[in-house]
Amino acid sequence: MSEPTLRDVARACGCSVATVSRVLAGTRPVGAETTRRVRRAAEELGYRPNQVARALRSRSTGTVGLVLPQITNPFYPTLVRELTHALHADARAVLLADCDDDPAIEASRIESLLARQVDALLVVPVDAERSAEAVAAAAARVPLVLLDRSCGPGVADSVAVDNTAGMALVLDHLAAAGRRRFCFIGAAGTTSSAAERRAAYEATATAHDPLAAERIELGDFSVEWGREAVGRLWAGPEGTTAGDRPDAVVCGNDLIAVGALQQLRQLGIGIPRQAAVTGFDDIPMASVAEPAVTTVRQPVSELAAEAARLLDRRLTGADPATAPQRTLRLAPELVVRASTSPDPNSPPSTQKAAVQ
């Protein structure tokens, strides 16, 4: 009736559970004839090892928790895909938790995953500050890798794109195309990617345009905010002449860029003639917007592969706990599309950031 167990197989082939376990797990050599008998019996009964029992005994579930701020952010599906495939290849399963961008939910999800005895956690923290406590507590209990965003220094291993380099690619590209009056639409809050991109913009753009730091609008990573922010920037101080308007709208991510684009078009601003627009992440939407958005592509596969590698080191490595923490910064790539390029017919070109 019910699922056959090791006992059933042992009974069927007339030997002990220990022997069956050894044959099936291959942990110790077993006589040829016995091996054959065990294999046959297991096959005939359709025996499948119970992973829960195995996990209890071996103190390892072969399961990794993946904690995301909001899976509906179009940047994450690809990441999830790459991660699950990488982890499945190591015979690990993925417990998924979505946090609805709320640090409190995030803390409770992490707690729940730990209670389920995950072997490790992959966390994209909601917020650098408000996630820090829960993440640090979790990192003290299991190997933990921060992904895409970080969360205070020295908390855990971390893999992310080099936001500063990415922003530099964008700004250099815009400057090379003759843009001189920059503005930035980003996300408020302390989310590390938001903060890093903002800081990189301030630092780099000021070199090209002394007033760049004064034209910064901060909201959240959404299409709606992109629209609203353009409204604010273009409402501007009274008496502003067209010549004072920004000619380059640098956005904190692609969602914002898409919103900005919509609003600019509605205001009758020619893209890219009167204003160039750039995004960040290279989500699918960026390439179907009209005009297609120039953006910074994150190396998602590498991100996932490195995260899996870091986990593996901690889980199977020589010195799991004592090994020094690693922080990896991956080089992004500029994807030039029609929203900044004067010639919409030229094929989109990409440019890799220098490897650091």
Added chain:
Amino acid sequence: MSEPTLRDVARACGCSVATVSRVLAGTRPVGAETTRRVRRAAEELGYRPNQVARALRSRSTGTVGLVLPQITNPFYPTLVRELTHALHADARAVLLADCDDDPAIEASRIESLLARQVDALLVVPVDAERSAEAVAAAAARVPLVLLDRSCGPGVADSVAVDNTAGMALVLDHLAAAGRRRFCFIGAAGTTSSAAERRAAYEATATAHDPLAAERIELGDFSVEWGREAVGRLWAGPEGTTAGDRPDAVVCGNDLIAVGALQQLRQLGIGIPRQAAVTGFDDIPMASVAEPAVTTVRQPVSELAAEAARLLDRRLTGADPATAPQRTLRLAPELVVRASTSPDPNSPPSTQKAAVQ
């Protein structure tokens, strides 16, 4: 050092593990004074029940497997979000598996989830035919709910949108707007949503346009295919005059519609003046395309809620195995946008399909 167990708590408060378990699980009344002592000890030690041990003993992991064809299809993230939230509310965790649109991978993922003793499975099958065997085998072992797509009759409980009703909404809307020459770009293969939408198009469109069934292009659910298919349709037979071109391009989903839109614009076809374009699903991309795509919105929250409810009935319900299988069809909603509406300034309107 290591995580405290029931034994540790029992030792700390001077009573037996049985008592501690009873207090914490609340399975049997325990004296007031003892209860207090146990609670304090548990609190002080920071005791957290080990879910793996609990699962082994109680034969229930509180875990549900979610099997998706391809999480990078923008329709799924919202579904995943709703599902995880609904299941977390029932104190269940979600093991996620992505199949890369491959029935073989799907079968192996399902097998792996079953070995991990999931209490139930939520499956969006890759293909109605080639997924049937693995899904049926799984359904025989645990409660299983098919989501969004089905997979042969009588295999398992199933919740999906009413594709036929959705297609009817689209076609009626187009006909009411005076469109007369329909064409359809869909997905080949036996995936149930692909097949149902295709069939519904054939049946319904023919009523408005006798030639509708002759203008069908089948590929896959992607932007690229949308572009390519438009190329084919507009390449058409030699000598075709503009008056013979379709004036309505009905697409199997939004991705296809976006691709179609791009190609039509490139060909210089005015949207919606010369040709209307419609999609299906209402993914975020549909509303940011230019022009925004008229589409059929799937009731994703309801889909998730109903799936969770079906699972719950099987898991906690009166007669888990014997209860008759249920097939739910949810009513979709038409979202009219600029790709079919002559007046781009009028706010997008929505129209609910009649509840059946």
Added chain:
DNA sequence: GAGTCTTCGGAGAACGATTTCCCGTCGTGG
């Protein structure tokens, strides 16, 4: 030929919770 290895297999103790018995101790009614 006696002692020492090696090899193969079994018995049984974990792992950490739940749950079924069972045993005292009261209180109470006959």
Added chain:
DNA sequence: CCACGACGGGAAATCGTTCTCCGAAGACTC
């Protein structure tokens, strides 16, 4: 005064593996 039920609590079996001991038997060395 005794029997009986209710109640609080403990001992131990159980879930299905893994893994550590142990023992027996054959192979080898000196």
